[in-house]
Amino acid sequence: MTSNLTALVENVITCPICLKHFDQPRMLPCSHTFCFQCIQQMVTDNHGVLECPKRDGTKIEGNNIGDLPLNETVRGLLQLFENPNSSVPLCDRCGTNEAEHWCDSDCKHCFCTKCWDTIHEVGQYQHHKKLSVKDKPLEVPRCGEHNDEDQTLKYWCELCSKEMCGNCQQFKHKDHKFVLVTEYVKSLGEKTENGLQGVQSCVNYRSDRVDKMLSEIEEESKDNQSKVTTAITSIRQVIDEQERILLESVRKTEKDERKIVEDYKRSLQGEQQNLIEQILKFVVVCHDKNPKKILDAKKPFEDYIKATDTKLLELKPLTRTKxxxxxxxxxxxxxxxxxxxxxxxxKYDNEKLRQLITNTTDKSTLNLSSSELKDWDMEIVAKELEINRSLTKLRLFTNQISDTGAQHLADALRTNTTLTDLELHGNLIGTGGLEHLADALRTNKTLNILTMHGNRIKDQEAGFIADKLKTNEKIEPQIRKINEIPYTNPQLTQLITSNINSASIDFRSKNLNDQDMKIVANELLQVNKTLTRLDLYTNQIGDSGAQYLSEALKTNKSLTLLQLQTNQIGDSGAQYLADALKVNKTLTQLILYTNKIGDSGAQYLGEALKTNQALTFLRLDQNQIGDTGAKHLADALTLNKTLTVLDLEKNTITDNGAQQLAEALKTNKTLTQLYLGANQIADNGAQLFAEVFKLNK
Structure with a gap:
């Protein structure tokens, strides 16, 4: 068991509460599993009620936990993990005792000691080879079509996806690509292990995300409750205080105004009393009817009236404002x-961003770089990713996007099937944001390029995340080198941009290298839908550059002529191009003369020609192809139905190679031109072709 698989199993058989291997793993109705002892402790700590610690709402009364079922799957895995060699077979003879010996002679059975002694004490059985049952050889299945003892199913045919013996490989599966079954099983195990790791990482990530979301909901609720209480309490305090102030003001105003009115009233009452007294005096004088008394009273009355008028003038009638x-x-x-x-x-909106997206005429590329975009804006961009099925390149570099914005983009990437290039460098994304994107890219296999240098992600953290992303062979190495600044060629990019809709592009003699081919592949071949001719000859293109071109050719549906002559492409580069030819349906002319292609490269190209139904013109002159390479190409010509021109001039082919090619021409009905000049073919080789030409019309 590999260390990765061990870690995978450890994660499954470890209780998340006590962090030890499960002891009596009991499963809750929500499918979460915990040790029974841990469950009992949780009930005790929670006043007799079990609440799932994953906070999914599951509650169980403490007196019902005994009915929780055992998780048999986890228990079985636990037993297998802790006792990997505990599975001892029973004796094939008695069927009751554990087997201790294996007969490696005619018997081919397992025996306990008692049965071994009983059978192998007499006759020819005494000489049978006895092995420990632990050393019993693995059973090797044999071919159903060939019963020879040596015809074990030891090969795997990659074309037919089935096991085969050596006989089947040489005849029935001739020319099919194959590997040893042991190698295939090993790679299958690694692939499955990586796949399981990916699934576990995905489940763990999403489980952690759910737990985090529950915490966020709880914290948000507490925060909002606190805000409500604080705000309303503050308002209530203001209202209560203002009520007190207003009531005090009203009461004081009442008191002050009342005093003024009452003082005025008392003054009036004094004048009223004086008036009564004067009236009484006047009545008395008038009652006597004594003129002298009346005349004597005249001045006092006049003085009173005058003084009172003056006083009343000073004591003006009161007025008040309500x-x-x-x-x-x-x-x-x-x-x-x-x-x-x-x-x-x-609610958030960015009308400027919406208009920018709407007004973009080329729907395959959306350039939002250096636009001061924030996390909320990524919701709008994510929506565009969901509805725009033509978008292949999204440029979001040099903005203010953090983990939350990366999460919005990741959610859209899970269902997007068109985006190939996502540029996020120069933002504020941290490890959490990268985990969001990595989770989406475990299932998204369309994205080819992800740039994230200049964010807030450390190399070590990126490495841990890359370890969990081995199922995505394109993105995993990019995440592992996430802080490396990628190669750029502004001049080449400008040339591509200015020719983005051209049918023919000439990049010859521009000193282009392998990294430039990555730009050509991603920015030209995967974007330009009208390009039919691409000239890349006389540059510095090697095997890596050929690999970039090959990946683009696998999906390109317009290019018909590719000129790669006078470069540095070797056998590995030829293999990459051959892989593309196996699926490409449009390329008809491939020019590869004056490179470094040898016999192995010719073999790869030959295998591709056996199934390719588009290529008609192939130039391999001035390479390093010898007789072995010629043989592979000859084998291809016996099956190929489309190639009309094959140029092999100035290689190292001798009469032996010429013989193989000549034999192929006896059955090939499509090749019209075969160039073999300036090789090492002598008269015998030439004679072979002369004879073939008599038959091949």
Whole structure:
């Protein structure tokens, strides 16, 4: 068991509460599993009720935990993990005792000691080879079509996806690509292990994300409750305080105004009393009807009236302004506004961003770099990823995107099947954001390029995440080298941009290297839908450059002529191009003369020609192809139905290679031109072709 698989199993058989191997693993109705002892402790700590610690809402009364079922799968895995050699077979003879010996002679059975002694004490059985049952050889299946003892199924045919023996490999599966079954099983195990690791990483990530989301919901609820209480309490305090102040003001105003009025009233009452006294005097004088008394009273009365008039003039009639509280009307509006307050999702929009997306004429590329975009804006961009099925390149570099924004993009990437290039360098994304993207890219296999240098991700953290992403062979190495600044060639990019819709592009003699081919592949061949001719000859293109071109050719549906002559492409580069030819349906002319292709490269190309139904013109002159390479190409010509021109001039082919090619021409009905000049073919080789030409019309 590999260390990775061990870690995988350890994760499954470890209780998340005590962090030890499960002891009596019991499964809750929500399918979460915990040790029974841990469950009992949780019930005790929670006042007799079990609540799933994963906070999914599952609750069980403490007196019912005994009915929780054992997780048999986990228990079985636990037993297998802790006792990997505990599975001892029973004796094939008695069927009751554990076997201890294996007869490696005619018997081919397992025996306990008692049965071994009983059978192998007499006759020819005494000489049978005895092995420990632990050393019993693995059973090797044999071919159903060939019963020879040596015809074990030891090969795997990659074309037919089945096991085969050596006989089947040489005849029935001749020319099919094959590997040893042991190698295939090993690679299958590694692939499955990586796949399981990927699934576990995905489940763990999403489980952690759910737990985090539950925590966020809880914290958000507490925060909002606190905000409500604080705000309303503050308002209540203000209202209570203002009520006290207003009531005090009203009462004081009443007291002050009352004093003024009462003082005025007392003054009036004094004058009223004086008036009564004067009236009484006047009545008395008038009652006597004595003129002298009346005349004597004249001056006092006049003085009184004059003095009183003066006093009344000073004691003006009171006026007052009514006091109101107009601000109280605003409280009604405030009441309405308070009643409008409710819990709702925050609404955000960026009309400028929406217009920029709408006004982009080329729907295959969306350039939003250096636009001061934030996390909320990524919701709008994610929506575009969901609805725009033509978008292949998204440029979001040099913005203010953090982990939350990366999460929005990741959610869209899970269902997107068109985006090939995502540029996120120069943002604020951390490890959490990278984990969001990595989780999406475990299933998204369309994205080819992800740039994230200049964010907030450390190399070590990126390495851990890359380890969990081995199922995505394109993105995993990019994440592992996430902080490396990628190669750029502004001049080449500008040339591509200015020729993005051209049918023919000439990049010859521009000193282009392998990294430049990555740009050509990603920015030209995967974008330009009208390009039919691409000239790349006389540059510095090697095997890696050929690999980039090959990946693009696998999906390109327009290119018909590719000129790669006078470069540095070797056998590995030829293999990459051959892989593309196996699936490409449009390329008709491939020019590869003056490179470094040898016999192995010719073999790869030959294998591709056996199934390719588009290529008609192939130039391999001035390479390093010898007789072995010629043989592979000859084998291809016996099956190929489309190639009309094959140029092999100036290689190292001798009469032996010429013989193989000549034999192929006896059955090939499509090749019209075969160039073999300046090789090492003597008269015998030439004679072979002369004879073939008599037959091949």
């Amino acid at each position: 006091k109101e509280l107009p601000g109280l009307d605003a409280l009604k509006n405030m009441e309405t506004e308070i009643r409008k307050i409710k819990l709702e999702a925050l």
